[in-house]
Amino acid sequence: MSRPIRVVFLVFYFEAWDALDAIYRGMLADPRFEPMVVSLPRKLTGYDKFRDEKKVSAFLESQGIEHERFKFKKSKDGLARLKELAPDYVFLNYPWQRNYKKNYQIEKLVEFTKVCYVPYFSTSLVQEPGESGVAPHQYTQPTHQLAHMVFLQDADTKAAFDANGRADHSFLTGTPKIDALMAAKTDVPSIWPIVRELPGGKEPFKLLWAPHHSYADRWLNFGHFNDQREPMLAFAQQHPEMDIVFRPHPFLFGTMTDREVMTQEEVDDWRARWDALPNTFTDLGAPLTSILLGSDALLTDGVSFLAEYPLVTGKPAIFWEKSVHWDFSPLGNIAAASTVTVHTMAEVEGAIAQAQEGTLPDRSAEIAALVKAVRPQPASAAQTIIELVAKDFS
Incomplete structure (x- = not known):
């Protein structure tokens, strides 16, 4: 490998950082990788504007995680900076795109990098009304359809991805969140x-x-x-x-x-x-x-x-x-x-x-x-994900 694999973790849902933490720390300790973390603003239900980047940054600092703060007023400036960083992969832990500023949404990201999605939740516990199988919101959103790699907790959701043409982009790995719990x-x-x-x-x-x-x-x-x-x-x-x-x-x-x-x-x-x-x-x-x-x-x-x-x-x-x-x-x-x-x-x-x-x-x-x-497998989900990304890059 001529250079380390550059990976950026885009974070605003810090409440579920444990879905990404072990992956980031594993990559940080692995000479094959060059990971970094970026804190973003967010707009949650009831917010009248995007905010909380300072709160995200404070959490990351409390965890001893070096990070770059995207405090840009205009997300197009943040997108330009992200392109400067030239990541090979961008990791997300949150699928709903309405909560991201428009230039951090997955449609923009996939134009220049490969997106990896690790679900923020530990387990999928609820059915959608009128659905007998996996809830469609677990596999039909733009994040699920456009991500280069999606790492999944259970076989049923993996089967849903497979049945919808995403077999080569979805992987049954378990979740670092469960391992951490x-x-x-x-x-x-x-x-x-x-x-x-x-x-x-x-x-x-x-x-x-x-x-x-x-x-x-x-x-x-x-x-x-x-x-x-x-x-x-x-x-x-x-x-x-x-x-x-x-x-x-x-x-x-x-x-x-x-x-x-x-x-x-x-x-x-x-x-x-x-x-x-x-x-x-x-x-x-x-x-x-x-x-x-x-x-x-x-x-x-x-x-x-x-x-x-x-x-x-x-x-x-x-x-x-x-x-x-x-x-x-x-x-x-x-x-x-x-x-x-x-x-x-x-x-x-x-x-x-x-x-x-x-x-x-x-x-x-x-x-x-x-x-x-x-727990679909006894192995560390984070290490499994790291190896899959390394294999994908090679």
């Missing part, structure tokens, strides 16, 4: 953002509450934060012996206001009342595996945390299930079986009390089945 218990320090002791030196029980952003039939429909927020605030007030960290999906507040489920004033009022309590905290960016490991229990209405929490901790999530939502996929049913499912606030309180007492129903067999289902 599985290794976290031994490799990652736990964190908890509330530091306090109860009288007598006893530690508080640590509950992580993680509501999803989807709320309507148009998309997933698992989230019901608007119904949860006041009962959970009252619960926190009634349980000063318990720490409760609120970990909203990154899109939650933007979706609530953009879809007019809540006004910005209602969001601000609730946040102010929540954050004012001595036993609550709102976490918007702690490393996922660290805060999962720091908790004693997780309460969530979906979706990916249903699988990710047991994979990291070996414990079942408490699944506050909405009465109607999109159907689970076969893998989603395996994940759901590993949870303790509740439907009412009374049931939520009962499950949390069981978690405090160490008497939650045993789900060890179901968690073992989940582990088996999400």
